[in-house]
Amino acid sequence: GESVGLHLPTLSVQEGDNSIINCAYSNSASDYFIWYKQESGKGPQFIIDIRSNMDKRQGQRVTVLLNKTVKHLSLQIAATQPGDSAVYFCAEKTPGANSKLTFGKGITLSVRP
Amino acid sequence: DGGITQSPKYLFRKEGQNVTLSCEQNLNHDAMYWYRQDPGQGLRLIYYSQIVNDFQKGDIAEGYSVSREKKESFPLTVTSAQKNPTAFYLCASNWGWTGELFFGEGSRLTVL
Secondary structure (H helix, E strand, O other): OOOEEEOOOEEEEEOOOOEEEEEEEOOOOOOEEEEEEEOOOOOOEEEEEEEOOOOEEEOOOEEEEEEOOOOEEEEEEOOOOHHHOEEEEEEEEOOOOOOOOEEOOOEEEEEEO | OOOEEEEOOEEEEOOOOOEEEEEEEOOOOOEEEEEEEOOOOOEEEEEEEEEOOEEEEOOOOOOEEEOOOEOOEOOEEEOOOOOOOOEEEEEEEEOOOOOOOEEOOOEEEEEO
8 A cells, every 4th residue: 555654753853953854655656745743732734845846845944855766755944943843744645636645654853952 | 714623622422422523614625624643643534525515435434424515514423333433633624636734723532
């Protein structure tokens, strides 16, 4: 079956450092990818997305990199802040009208003061 | 403000009881979804609806039922047939042709 997974279950970083969260996907046909942030007890919030015709996209303090050769997706957070502490999910979507997002298991980012 | 509203936020149920979780959106989205989230796991799709009066099973539909009588509303019933219903339930919506999902704040169901 198709799966989206994350390499590490938890990531601890020092406040002010850059964070890199990695994600592997298995469906080479996926053409759209999203990163979500979920704070404790809340619903996931959209961070950034990228289409398969791009290999990099930047937002405010965040950058998503897509390597289709090795089916790898990463989220980079610059100057990590305590408010960035949350669970981060990657998700992939294949083409087609009935296609749905498939989510990874999530990784916890913990920011040390 | 536009958004997705789930209620109740917390719900307790005795074994053998059916419960219904509410999800309302005022974003004019065509598609609505229900996900289940368990500790240490990703989001798993229960049911989704791309248009009023139509819905499809997701990956873990057994023990659940839904209806889509109005564009704005997509209630989820957790039936007594669901063997392990304690979980965090998330409702989401989008226009159907875009990937980004907008999520509600979730409903936590605990079976006593």
